[in-house]
Amino acid sequence: MLETLTAALRSLLPHDSVITDPVRLRTYECDGLTYHRATPGVVVLPDTAEQVARVVRVCNDFGVPFVARGSGTGLSGGALPREDGVLIVTSKMRRILEIDLDNRRAVVEPGVTNLAITEAVRDRGYYYAPDPSSQQVCSIGGNVAENSGGAHCLKYGFTVNHVEACEIVTPDGDLVTLDRMDPGYDLLGAFIGSEGTLGIATKITVRLSRAPEAVTTVLAAFESIEQGGQAVSAIIGAGIVPAAIEMMDALAIEAAEAAVACRYPEGAGAVLIVELDGPRAEVDEQFARLTEICSGAFELRVAAGAAERAAIWKGRKSAFAAVGRISPAYIVQDGVVPRTSLPGVLAAIDRLSHEHGIRVANVFHAGDGNLHPLVLFDDAEPGAGERAEVVSGAILDLCIEHGGSITGEHGVGVDKSRYMPKMFSADDLDTMQLVRCAFDPRGLSNPGKVFPTPRLCGEVPGVRKGVHPLVESGKAEQF
Numbered sequence: 001m002l003e004t005l006t007a008a009l010r011s012l013l014p015h016d017s018v019i020t021d022p023v024r025l026r027t028y029e030c031d032g033l034t035y036h037r038a039t040p041g042v043v044v045l046p047d048t049a050e051q052v053a054r055v056v057r058v059c060n061d062f063g064v065p066f067v068a069r070g071s072g073t074g075l076s077g078g079a080l081p082r083e084d085g086v087l088i089v090t091s092k093m094r095r096i097l098e099i100d101l102d103n104r105r106a107v108v109e110p111g112v113t114n115l116a117i118t119e120a121v122r123d124r125g126y127y128y129a130p131d132p133s134s135q136q137v138c139s140i141g142g143n144v145a146e147n148s149g150g151a152h153c154l155k156y157g158f159t160v161n162h163v164e165a166c167e168i169v170t171p172d173g174d175l176v177t178l179d180r181m182d183p184g185y186d187l188l189g190a191f192i193g194s195e196g197t198l199g200i201a202t203k204i205t206v207r208l209s210r211a212p213e214a215v216t217t218v219l220a221a222f223e224s225i226e227q228g229g230q231a232v233s234a235i236i237g238a239g240i241v242p243a244a245i246e247m248m249d250a251l252a253i254e255a256a257e258a259a260v261a262c263r264y265p266e267g268a269g270a271v272l273i274v275e276l277d278g279p280r281a282e283v284d285e286q287f288a289r290l291t292e293i294c295s296g297a298f299e300l301r302v303a304a305g306a307a308e309r310a311a312i313w314k315g316r317k318s319a320f321a322a323v324g325r326i327s328p329a330y331i332v333q334d335g336v337v338p339r340t341s342l343p344g345v346l347a348a349i350d351r352l353s354h355e356h357g358i359r360v361a362n363v364f365h366a367g368d369g370n371l372h373p374l375v376l377f378d379d380a381e382p383g384a385g386e387r388a389e390v391v392s393g394a395i396l397d398l399c400i401e402h403g404g405s406i407t408g409e410h411g412v413g414v415d416k417s418r419y420m421p422k423m424f425s426a427d428d429l430d431t432m433q434l435v436r437c438a439f440d441p442r443g444l445s446n447p448g449k450v451f452p453t454p455r456l457c458g459e460v461p462g463v464r465k466g467v468h469p470l471v472e473s474g475k476a477e478q479f
Helices: 002-010 022-028 049-062 114-124 140-146 187-191 225-237 250-260 280-293 306-317 319-325 339-356 384-401 417-423 426-439
Strands: 042-044 066-069 086-089 096-100 105-108 163-169 175-179 200-207 214-222 244-249 270-278 299-302 329-332 360-365 370-377
Touching: 002 042, 002 049, 022 042, 049 066, 049 086, 049 163, 049 175, 049 200, 066 140, 096 114, 105 114, 114 140, 140 200, 163 187, 175 187, 214 225, 214 280, 214 306, 225 244, 225 270, 225 280, 225 339, 244 250, 244 306, 250 306, 250 319, 250 360, 270 280, 270 306, 306 319, 319 329, 319 360, 319 370, 329 384, 339 360, 339 384, 370 384, 384 417, 417 426
Parallel strands: 042 086, 066 086
Antiparallel strands: 096 105, 105 200, 163 175, 163 200, 214 270, 214 299, 244 270, 244 360, 329 370, 360 370
């Protein structure tokens, strides 16, 4: 069937936009979470929204599943391809179509990188606020699919807070526009963060923010991560809402030093990066209070300008990739806990690390309790990967136990779908499935993601009796 499908795709797209060569297909076998891999049946690289729609319609004609992929920087396996399906890669769709500063908007294609939007308007005093660590390479289409955040989401919110409209290709191949101003149900809100299960974004209208009058970036070095965590609680408790509060532990600092020589203070058990922005008078007042709160730090650095600010951020922005310098493989998690639970959860993670002989480097958005534990292991060591998975799962269990979530900004994807029943009841999951079925009754759009036990659309929700027919046929896996 894939051969016949491929022939149909070649009639719609330029020859070099349809990839079937086994070696080239392996380029797309995983996203940023390399622990999960699958070689796609066929890859297509459309140039326009109309081409995306045609590809989706052909997939529907053949009953073949399809998965959308942007830059491939996702960290939950959300863009993991199907061996029996089509991978639709939007990286060639990278045009900035319109910049409307009067209304503080820009219209972009899904392949445009996050940072490219800011670079296009920076000289006119504007920027795009969401800033994932991978903002130099991650694409807006993927940001929309995962509702990505970043260091500055504490004050400015996630992608959903900065998207005004999306043109999408629905799972049956129609081109429609979802607008924030549409009356009735918030379909745009449902689409953002749906991880490609409700369709593919082909044009995104984003909100631009005015550059703040003043920015002050502070690096505080503490002897222990517990001291850093207490400082975070004190900052928020004082009514200060920084643009960002980030923390790294000693192991993460070690990796960053090896990778980018960030020159953080020697001997730090943890470093805290706090960025204040806004009107100059407000920033000055908050800075004075911040220095009092962080008086327990053994070193306090204040960036004198943009260059020093970039130097402070360099280690944090490079943290995920940097651990490759100290570990052959790693799993990055994305759990969330209340800020007040940070010290206890971090202590529990440390105990898990020692119990299982698996190192864990902690990097996180401390201001909103969004943990990014990097579970390090040697994939050449028998059983190490399995131990790392146990630790990774136990960290998510900790987050749930403390009233948090299994994801803050990376999404559920294929990696965390088995944990969804720990957060939601069967009725909750059935209701979510009904929303998905309303958009995608045939279940072809990024199947196997988010939900642990796929249901057939039209099936009556409730406790399942016996084996699901998709599991029985080998087309789905039940955890």
